[in-house]
Amino acid sequence: MTTKSKRGSLKTGLLGLAMASTLGTAAFAQDRTELGFATSASGGTGYMYAVSVATVVNEDSEDLKITPFPSAGVVENDRLLRGDEAQLILHTGGEAYDSYRGEGRYPSAATDLRAILPIYASLVQIVVPADTEATRPGDLKGKRVGLGEPGSSANTYVRQAMEAEGVKDGDYDARPNSLTEQVAGVRDGNLDVLSIVMGAGAPALQDLATSRDVRWISMAPDTLQSVMEMNPPGAVVPAIIKAGTYAGQDSDVQTFGVPIWIMARADLTDAVVTQILTRFLGNMDRASEVHPIVTNTTKEFVAGATPPVPWHDAAVSGLEEMGYSSLPFSE
Known part of the structure; x- marks a missing residue:
């Protein structure tokens, strides 16, 4: 009887310990904020x-975990954010401008879209085999x-750049x-032509340049001006891919x-936005060890980035805390 009682007590104690452990893990999981981060192609900057x-x-x-994952582009990112399938996204200024206002490819206005941080200018890169005769977007008529x-x-x-030089859809x-498919196709x-909007020095393009003799196409000043006029203020800016x-x-x-831009919905808590900005901007040297693109x-x-949507409530103060200034949002 005594032995049975001891065994029963031991069993009860172990069960209680297991339940406590499980409840503790659940409580920890509930306390930690987990954010899915929709980004770009997996080979992209x-x-x-x-x-x-x-x-x-x-x-x-122990209280915040961000999990980045690749996507088909900013239009998909916007859809994922609207559906709460992602809590952080990368967005371009022009597409975010349209999404917030329900214009262009967006049938409804995402009025809760908020800016957290402008990170760099992703560059329009048009790549052709070195032996092709094409030297500008207008020369791409009839090319593959x-x-x-879609949605990138x-x-x-790139279609706008061609349109500025008289090459329309269908030409x-x-x-x-x-x-990945484009790199293989050119190689x-x-x-005939690879085009991408991506940071300079992207690994996939580095690999292509070392395995095939290719050339980057430049834009004329009048083409740049035409493209800028096609877009909202601040959506595109002149840029150089350095020799x-x-x-x-x-x-x-x-x-x-x-x-x-890194963007989120307005309901992402102030505490989380502040943590992201202070932890990231306060550890840029460490972040650049992961990838040098962050040095941009x-x-x-x-300070010079025009916000296409309102700032998140905690973003401006978080930036100021880290010594960064920002332009105000204007409708």
Whole structure:
């Protein structure tokens, strides 16, 4: 009887310990905020930037975890945020402007879309085999042109660059391929033009430049001006791909950049936004070890970025706390 009683007590004690452990784990999981971060193609700088953010924010953190994942582009990111399938996203200024107002490709206004941080200008890059005769977007008429996946920035801005030089939809063979498919197509001769909106020095393009003799197409000043007039203020900015960025690139390439923003919904808590900004901006050296693209988030870039949507309530104060200034939002 005594033995049975002891065994019963031991069993009860172990069960209670297991239940307490389970409840403790559940409580911990409930206390920790987990954020899905929709980014860009997996070979892109946007994805690697998000990995850098997640790395420094998650380190030594028991209350916040960010998980970046690749996506088909900013239009998909916007959809994921609206559906709460992502809590942080990368967005371009122009697309965010349309989403907030329910214009363009967005049937309804996402009035709760909020800006957290402008991170860098993603560059419009048009790549052709070095032996092709094409030297500007107007020369791409009749070519097999990779435009990125539907909903990607390239599908918008590269088409605008061609349109500025008189090349309209239907004047070329548009291929809505992923970056991986485009790289393979140019390398194998099955595609005449690769186009992408991505940070300079993207690994996938580095690999292409070392395996195939390719050339980057420059934009004329009048083309840049036309594209800027097609977009809201601040949606595109002139930019340079510096000589030597890629193997065989002997001179600067004039193009334009699309400012990229980290965005969220208005209901993301102030505490979480503040933690993201202070932990990330306070550990930029560590973040740049993950990927050097984060060095493009300079105080000058942040100060000059025109917000296409309202700032999150905690963003401006969080930036100021870290020594960054910002432009006000204007309807």
